[in-house]
Amino acid sequence: RLWDSHPFVLKDIYYMLDLYVVIVKNGRRICGTGGCLASAPLHQNKSYFEFKIQSTGIWGIGVATQKVNLNQIPLGRDVHSLVMRNDGALYHNNEEKNRLPANSLPQEGDVVGITYDHVELNVYLNGKNMHCPASGIRGTVYPVVYVDDSAILDCQFSEFYHTPPPGFEKILFEQQIF
Numbered sequence: 394r395l396w397d398s399h400p401f402v403l404k405d406i407y408y409m410l411d412l413y414v415v416i417v418k419n420g421r422r423i424c425g426t427g428g429c430l431a432s433a434p435l436h437q438n439k440s441y442f443e444f445k446i447q448s449t450g451i452w453g454i455g456v457a458t459q460k461v462n463l464n465q466i467p468l469g470r471d472v473h474s475l476v477m478r479n480d481g482a483l484y485h486n487n488e489e490k491n492r493l494p495a496n497s498l499p500q501e502g503d504v505v506g507i508t509y510d511h512v513e514l515n516v517y518l519n520g521k522n523m524h525c526p527a528s529g530i531r532g533t534v535y536p537v538v539y540v541d542d543s544a545i546l547d548c549q550f551s552e553f554y555h556t557p558p559p560g561f562e563k564i565l566f567e568q569q570i571f
């Protein structure tokens with residue numbers, strides 16, 4: 394196996410009931426209703442990725458295992474996801490783990506950065522550490538995002554708007570060699 398820095402995109406999503414999510418812009422933009430995982434897990438020790446809020450609404454970003462139900466939004470209701478929701482609350486297993494300061498809620502045009510080191514998830518708003526860590530999720534995790542109520546988010550897995558914090562880097566893509 395070879396670790397490479399190939400860009401990756403959001404995975405195909407599941408369709409259930411009325412829930413429908415659309416992935417456009419070469420796999421970089423999510424809109425509609427529902428969620429999706431990125432196409433590669435976070436294998437390295439310290440990962441960083443970003444989402445730019447193109448249009449506000451109901452949304453959440455963070456990490457999740459492959460067992461997460463992407464149509465049961467908002468995520469963060471069970472042990473399979475750890476997300477920051479649009480109201481600034483960080484949820485895991487239906488428990489609020491932390492919250493952004495009230496005057497620091499992400500708005501349209503803002504860039505939300507996420508760091509994850511296999512223990513703790515941290516949130517950055519427009520490059521500034523919000524000092525609201527959250528933890529609790531176990532196992533192999535992937536970047537996750539969900540949207541509803543007209544929210545549109547763009548993912549950024551490389552060529553970031555803001556420099557990752559020291560020690561953190563873009564997600565490395567694992568590739569098989571045949």
